[in-house]
Amino acid sequence: MAIYLSCEWFVNAVEWLGERLNVGKMAVGTILAAFGTALPESVVTLVAVTTGATAEAKNIGVGAAMGGPLALATVAYGVTGAMLLLKRRKDRAAALDAGRRMPALVDAGAAGPDRFGPPSGEAEQALGSEADMKRLAKDQTWFLPIFIVKVALGLVAFAFKPVLGLLFFAAYAVYFWREIRGGQDEDGEQEELEPLKFQPKAACPATWAVIAQTLVTLAVIFFATQLFVKQLDAIGPMIGLSASVTALLLSPIATELPEIMNAVIWVRQGKTKLALANIS
Numbered sequence: 573m574a575i576y577l578s579c580e581w582f583v584n585a586v587e588w589l590g591e592r593l594n595v596g597k598m599a600v601g602t603i604l605a606a607f608g609t610a611l612p613e614s615v616v617t618l619v620a621v622t623t624g625a626t627a628e629a630k631n632i633g634v635g636a637a638m639g640g641p642l643a644l645a646t647v648a649y650g651v652t653g654a655m656l657l658l659k660r661r662k663d664r665a666a667a668l669d670a671g672r673r674m675p676a677l678v679d680a681g682a683a684g685p686d687r688f689g690p691p692s693g694e695a696e697q698a699l700g701s702e703a704d705m706k707r708l709a710k711d712q713t714w715f716l717p718i719f720i721v722k723v724a725l726g727l728v729a730f731a732f733k734p735v736l737g738l739l740f741f742a743a744y745a746v747y748f749w750r751e752i753r754g755g756q757d758e759d760g761e762q763e764e765l766e767p768l769k770f771q772p773k774a775a776c777p778a779t780w781a782v783i784a785q786t787l788v789t790l791a792v793i794f795f796a797t798q799l800f801v802k803q804l805d806a807i808g809p810m811i812g813l814s815a816s817v818t819a820l821l822l823s824p825i826a827t828e829l830p831e832i833m834n835a836v837i838w839v840r841q842g843k844t845k846l847a848l849a850n851i852s
Contacts, residue, residue: 575800578792579833581769582608583846585785588768592779598707599751601838601849608790609830609850613640615794635819636827638726641719643824648832648851655839655847711852714747793830800826 583605590600613636620633718740725733768777770785801823808818831851838847 574796575793575829576833578789579830580837581785582789582793583834583837584766584769585782585789587765588777588782589786592782595752597845598849601846602711603748603751605834605850609834611794613827631816631819635816636823639820639824640828643828644831644851647825648828648835651832652835652839652847652851655836659839708848708852718743797827
């Protein structure tokens with residue numbers, strides 16, 4: 573509950589932060605939100621690998637790094653897809669209910685064939701426009717080759733392999749720069765943002781309030797996730813799971829909860845573009 577509620581406040585703050593930085597909605601999901609919610613698994617990996625005294629402790633770090641993408645590609649996409657289907661069903665039911673309440677308009681032909689039913693091309697537009705899909709596909713073309721190389725490097729041993737980690741930082745720096753430099757979305761779509769939670773009565777909140785809400789919610793997400801991971805690490809041996817299995821399967825699900833919760837919140841708000849960008 574702490575993770576979910578703090579994620580609600582976080583997505584509220586990060587949308588205003590994106591507006592302040594003049595970046596498009598896709599960049600808000602792929603860069604700002606994703607970078608913040610990736611902190612838990614990043615810290616788990618860093619602490620376990622650099623300070624772990626045993627092989628099992630280091631396995632937790634490796635599992636967090638390798639299991640994170642696995643959890644996103646399965647659990648996160650599954651939850652987001654289910655939320656999209658539920659939302660579409662709810663929207664259809666609301667449209668049909670509106671049509672039943674206004675039979676006179678329908679009989680008189682005042683409404684077109686799609687006035688109270690699903691809009692034309694709904695199936696094609698369920699996940700966004702063609703431009704949105706191209707942006708998401710571009711994210712995958714960045715991620716998949718890099719992840720494949722990372723997995724391949726894990727299968728071989730050579731002395732200077734740790735230095736290659738700098739290449740991953742460089743690749744992300746290039747991706748970060750390209751996304752931020754992209755500015756506003758090409759469609760120029762402007763969407764009214766919900767009031768900032770820290771200043772609910774302000775039409776345009778102060779920059780300090782946006783930054784403060786972002787940092788506070790990130791801190792809550794971080795500590796709540798760490799607590800959740802520790803509980804899972806304790807539960808694993810209790811149910812007979814090895815440390816490696818716990819690190820690869822249970823811990824990543826816990827550390828990826830912020831991304832999953834962000835996607836659920838954005839889908840519920842009708843912001844599918846942000847939801848998909850965040851988990852991509």
